[in-house]
Amino acid sequence: MRCEHHQGTPTPSSKSGPGFTLVELLVVVAIIAVLASLLLPSLARAKGKAHQVQCLNHQKQLVLATHLYGSDNGDWLPPIQMELRGARPSWRTFLFPLVGRSAGVFDCPAERKDVYATGNRVPPARPNPKAIGLQVAGENELCSGIGAVNVHWLPGGAQPPFGRPAPDEDNLCRWNRLEKPVQVILFGDGNSDFDGIWPNDRWWIWKEMGAANTMGFNRATEGDPGAFRHNRRSNYAFADGHAAIHDPSMIPCNRESCWWSAKASPH
Ligand SMILES: [Zn+2]
Numbered sequence: 001m002r003c004e005h006h007q008g009t010p011t012p013s014s015k016s017g018p019g020f021t022l023v024e025l026l027v028v029v030a031i032i033a034v035l036a037s038l039l040l041p042s043l044a045r046a047k048g049k050a051h052q053v054q055c056l057n058h059q060k061q062l063v064l065a066t067h068l069y070g071s072d073n074g075d076w077l078p079p080i081q082m083e084l085r086g087a088r089p090s091w092r093t094f095l096f097p098l099v100g101r102s103a104g105v106f107d108c109p110a111e112r113k114d115v116y117a118t119g120n121r122v123p124p125a126r127p128n129p130k131a132i133g134l135q136v137a138g139e140n141e142l143c144s145g146i147g148a149v150n151v152h153w154l155p156g157g158a159q160p161p162f163g164r165p166a167p168d169e170d171n172l173c174r175w176n177r178l179e180k181p182v183q184v185i186l187f188g189d190g191n192s193d194f195d196g197i198w199p200n201d202r203w204w205i206w207k208e209m210g211a212a213n214t215m216g217f218n219r220a221t222e223g224d225p226g227a228f229r230h231n232r233r234s235n236y237a238f239a240d241g242h243a244a245i246h247d248p249s250m251i252p253c254n255r256e257s258c259w260w261s262a263k264a265s266p267h
């Protein structure tokens with residue numbers, strides 16, 4: 001007679017076997033789906049918040065670099081653009097050595113398309129990483145998420161924070177000309193595309209909204225959606241070194257005050 005314990009092996013259909021029934025499996029899947037639906041939005045929010053804080057941090061570094069540039073260069077702010085040895089580099093080239101040659105500082109982490117650190121250019125031009133930070137042709141055609149302020153630039157009008165030397169407007173700005181540094185925007189989430197005429201000029205920002213003294217430099221009149229990268233708002237850095245998130249449509253640009261100009265009341 002054989003021992004009971006050694007009587008055959010259990011078949012896969014054995015009732016006492018391990019594993020899940022189909023219903024149990026579906027319940028587990030449903031629970032995971034519910035948990036994921038609870039978690040994912042808060043994860044996305046956390047990621048969005050991290051991007052926004054990192055963007056603020058980049059802009060603060062740029063203001064610091066702009067101050068350092070002034071101490072090294074007779075109190076001048078860097079030009080928004082300038083003719084040098086046949087090339088027209090942007091303001092970023094002048095600040096590049098002062099941010100530790102870190103190209104990532106010129107980008108908003110929430111921006112995927114206009115990325116300076118990859119040498120990105122608006123199609124059909126190809127990316128050109130070799131131009132990053134250098135005084136070479138094509139540098140000012142590299143796109144980036146963060147722009148510098150160059151509005152109110154008309155000759156004889158109010159001075160913009162970032163001007164250009166002669167033979168352009170000849171309106172470079174000195175630090176001591178900034179009347180209210182706490183209210184002067186130097187950098188911000190940018191995405192300028194002037195009527196599609198200058199499709200590569202993603203390195204400066206124009207007046208987001210409000211009354212304009214030149215219509216070409218107002219997003220509202222140009223129908224440009226703007227760079228609302230952070231929950232329908234944008235980051236800005238000010239001349240005194242602070243940075244904050246703002247609703248662009250609430251930024252003053254009128255007879256009482258203007259945050260886009262070296263003069264507190266340029267209108
Ligand atoms: Zn940003």
Ligand SMILES: [Zn+2]
Nearest residue numbers: 253254258260
């Ligand atoms: Zn204004």
